[in-house]
Amino acid sequence: MSNPHTNYFQLFALPERFNIDIQSLEVNYRKIQSASHPDRFVSASTAEKLHSMQLATTANEGYNTLKNPATRAKYLLEQRGINAISDTNTAMPADFLVQQMEWREHLEEAKVAKDLPTLESLVIQLQAEAKSIQTELADLLDTKKNDIAATEATRKLIFIDKVCADARQAIEQLE
Amino acid sequence: MALLQISEPGMSAAPHQHRLAVGIDLGTTNSLVATVRSSMSTVLQDDFGHALLPSVVRYAPNGDVIVGHEAQAQQSNDPVNTIVSVKRFMGRSLSDITDKAHIPYRFVDGKNTEATRILQIQTRAGLKTPVEISAEILKTLKVRAEKSLGGELVGAVITVPAYFDDAQRQATKDAARLAGLNVLRLLNEPTAAAVAYGLDNATEGTYVIYDLGGGTFDVSILKLTKGVFEVLATNGDSALGGDDFDHRIYCWILDKVRESSSNFTPLSEEDTRLLLTKSRQAKEWLTDNFEAQIVCRLSNGTLVDVTLTAPQLVEITQHLVTKTLSPARKAMRDANLAIEDIDGVVLVGGATRMPHLRHAVEDYFKQEPLTNLDPDKVVALGAAIQANILAGNKNDADLLLLDVTPLSLGLETMGSLVEKVIPRNSTLPIARAQEFTTYKEGQTAMSIHVVQGERELVSDCRSLARFELRGIPPMAAGAARIRVTFTVDADGLLSVSAREQSTGVTAHIEVKPAYGLSEDEITSMLKASFISAEEDKKARMLAEARVGAGAIISSVTAALATDGNLISDAEKQTIATEIKKLASITKTNDATAINKAVDALNHATEAFAAARMNASVSRALSGKNLEDIKL
Incomplete structure (x- = not known):
């Protein structure tokens, strides 16, 4: 139900950039939910209930998109007319591809060996990697305005998030 | 001359306008009803001063339906017709019940079609679904509340375990409808407990609610900030509770009896219920005592006389x-939190009184759990607070609950794999769409299978519904664009729609609930439960239409008074005209005409509703003008 015309940055009264004040995002998200949540419209007219549902849903979607650095970068690029994950956007530096394959291999081996400590250290390693890409993204998107390099960094971040999610799932299944 | 009355600032000038609303904790073992009176949440008692209503329903030989203590007293004499812990069967099929051998009921699988697989229980009053049995408990609480509050609710x-899936939630809502209750909201039990606890203590910070009830276990992690209760993650086990501890003791007793008696015959249904009751009593006794003596005579004359010590109880139930x-660890991981981030752990549910459970929680979270509110009542007290706000009794409404969906929702794709559409722990309400395409050349229909769960294979997840999208124009394989939209509302209930995009052709969707009752079944049950002369039905419809009309008139009138400046005078005039029309039609006895006029008023206020929503968000963001944002 999220309307493609809603600009999430505007919705949360934030400047349209990668480096945002997460605290302001949280505070404004809560304010919007306080005003729009379906709990506020239990005995309201059908029309008001519908609008409440739409806005509360959009606010949740927008909050999630902006809170997570990878989806925030991807969304920011979308606003600049670039689809970071389109089929035509596949260029990836060779060293990152090798690195990515190594992570995957590590993950599969640890999964088979039911090796919890290795899985946990892999998650920590991936999180550190993600942090450094986020710093790079802030520079590329907000200062240098280098959208081509930013697209590549965003794709890296999405890759890392995926491996990290898979590693977490593997940890969960082992417990 | 009479003195003029002036009300206290902030108090309603018309106290009789207080809308009666209650919170109901529909528990596995006990159920409660609570309400907010003079701004205090209170549990309502029955005529004998009991707050807890045992969730036991007996179908008596004379045709009466008996609920509560009286039914509980008869459970060992009449186990087949006295249903306890019915909550465990809500939204379940017979194949879900793994320990049938130890449950003294005559289960019947629902109609043996895939469409409706809910189980039924054979009683002397006929086949009963868990929904109907639960409705009897809810009816009893409704009567108690209306008697105690002196008016219609x-x-x-109504609270549900956070880890209840869609089928279980739907079943609970159906039971409430059957009991004649208007459900303001289904609220997750740990969230309700957090509300009672958080408001009581004016708490801020990150809290864990550890809720072990009679049949369900939930753990929720909440962040409390200025009246906003945000659930960060929830997890649990909807088939783990105090009953399982009783069952372990029951098995232990059986082993002991078998050891000492050579010719041990299989237990009758009466004996099974008797031993389960004795087991529960022993478990409760061991909370404050070192040993429990279990003495009773079985129907075949065997004397049971065994002693269970507290260390033995720990030994046989530590695995539970x-x-x-494990759910607690998962929730912590999903919330991305470390033990040090937790400001407090609140224990909820009667089963958390067991000392070895308390120790385990304390060891894991490295802090002493909080127990200053009665773990049996805290859920109902929280639900009453939410009910009071939702009913509109509190205008400043500085409390907001942001809850999540406990389990991932997805669709079956090629190879019986699950494609997740909404991940678990997504904040509600939520809507997500995903596009799918056809697999074969010229394919004109698509079968859409909705599942809930975390596993990769469809067979490991719960099947919720099967849809068929028909009338797709024949196209090359992979050319069609089928957009499937999942929407989960604030009650945590899912609805799914599908649409073919590329041609703009509106395709037909058929919904078949795999679990739960169909609309027709509910209607026929409702009819059967009211001694329904045609006149009664008409009177009821008219009363409902009038209540609906009254609600919308007062809501729109109030909206015009505060936000009338948002629309033009002409628009205001149109709305005013529709209000007048509706008000005059309400005086007639024509329910259909009243409902039509309600629809007309709703239609007339659409633009106004949108303007109000934008204005209220602008106000919330203090001065931020949202006019140029298209919502």
Whole structure:
């Protein structure tokens, strides 16, 4: 139900950039939910209930998109007319591809060996990697305005998030 | 001359306008009803001063339906017709019940079609679904509340375990409808407990609610900030509770009896219920005592006389305690939190009184759990607070609950794999769409299978519904664009729609609930439960239409008074005209005409509703003008 015309940055009264004040995002998200949540419209007219549902849903979607650095970068690029994950956007530096394959291999081996400590250290390693890409993204998107390099960094971040999610799932299944 | 009355600032000038609303904790073992009176949440008692209503329903030989203590007293004499812990069967099929051998009921699988697989129980009053049995408990609480509050209820907030899936939630809502209750909201039990606890203590910070009830286990992690209760993650086990501890003791007793008696015959249904009751009593006794003596005579004359010590109880049930820690770890991981981030752990549910469970929680979270509110009542007290707000009794409404969906929702794709559409722990309400395409050349229909769960294979997840999208124009394989939209509302209930995009052709969707009752079944049950002469039905419809009309008139009138400046005078005039029309039609006895006029008023206020929503968000963001944002 999220309307493609809603600009999430505007919705949360934030400047349209990668480096945002997460605290302001949280505070404004809560304010919007306080005003729009379906709990506020239990005995309201059908029309008001519908609008409440739409806005509360959009606010949740927008909050999630902006809170997570990878989806925030991807969304920011979308606003600049670039689809970071389109089929035509596949260029990836060779060293990152090798690195990515190594992570995957590590993950599969640890999964088979039911090796919890290795899985946990892999998650920590991936999180550190993600942090450094986020710093790079802030520079590329907000200062240098280098959208081509930013697209590549965003794709890296999405890759890392995926491996990290898979590693977490593997940890969960082992417990 | 009479003195003029002036009300206290902030108090309503018309106290009789207080809308009666209750919170109901529909528990596995006990159920409660609570309400807010003079701004205090209170549990309502029956004529004998009991707050807890045992969730036991007996179908008596004379045709009466008996609920509560009286039914509980008869459970060992009449086990087949006295249903306890019915909550465990809500939204379940017979194949879900793994320990049938130890449950003294005559289960019947629902109609043996895939469409409706809910189980039924054979009683002397006929086949009963868990929904009907639960409705009897809810009816008893409704009567208690209306008697105690002296009026008809406008609605109720009913609590459900956070880890209940869609089928279980739907079943609970169906039971409430059957009991004649207007459900204001289904509220997750740990969230309700957090509300009672958080408001009581004016708490801020990150809290864990550890809720072990009679049949379900939930763990929720909430962030409390200025009246906003945000659930960060929830996890649990909807088939783990105090009953399982009783069952372990029951098995232990059986082993002991078998050891000492050579010719041990299989237990009758009466004996099974008797031993389960004795087991529960022993478990409760061991909370404050070192040993429990279990003495009773079985129907075949065998004397049972065994002693269970507290260390023995720990030994035979420690694995169940350990089983609660795994969901706790998962929730912590999902919330991305470390033990040091937790400001407090609140224990909820009667089963958390067991000392070895308390120790395990304390060991894991490295802090002493909080127990200053009665773990049996805290859920109902929280639900009553939410009910009071939703019924509109509190205008400043500085409390907001942001809850999540406990389990991932997805669709079956090629190879019986699950494609997740909404991940678990997504904040509600939520809507997500995903596009799918056809697999074969010229394919004109698509079968859409909705599942809930975390596993990769469809067979490991719960099947919720099967849809068929028909009338797709023949196209090359992979050319069609089928957009499937999942929407989960604030009650945590899912609805799914599908649409073919590329041609703009509106395709037909058929919904078949795999679990739960169909609309027709509910209607026929409702009809059967009211001694329904045609006149009664008409009177009821008219009363409902009038209540609906009254609600919308007062809501729109109030909106015009505060936000009338948002629309033009002409628009205001149109709305005013529709209000007048509706008000005059309400005086007639024509329910259909009243409902039509309600629709007309709703239609007339659409633009106004949108303007109000934008204005209220602008106000919330203090001065931020949202006019140029298209919502």
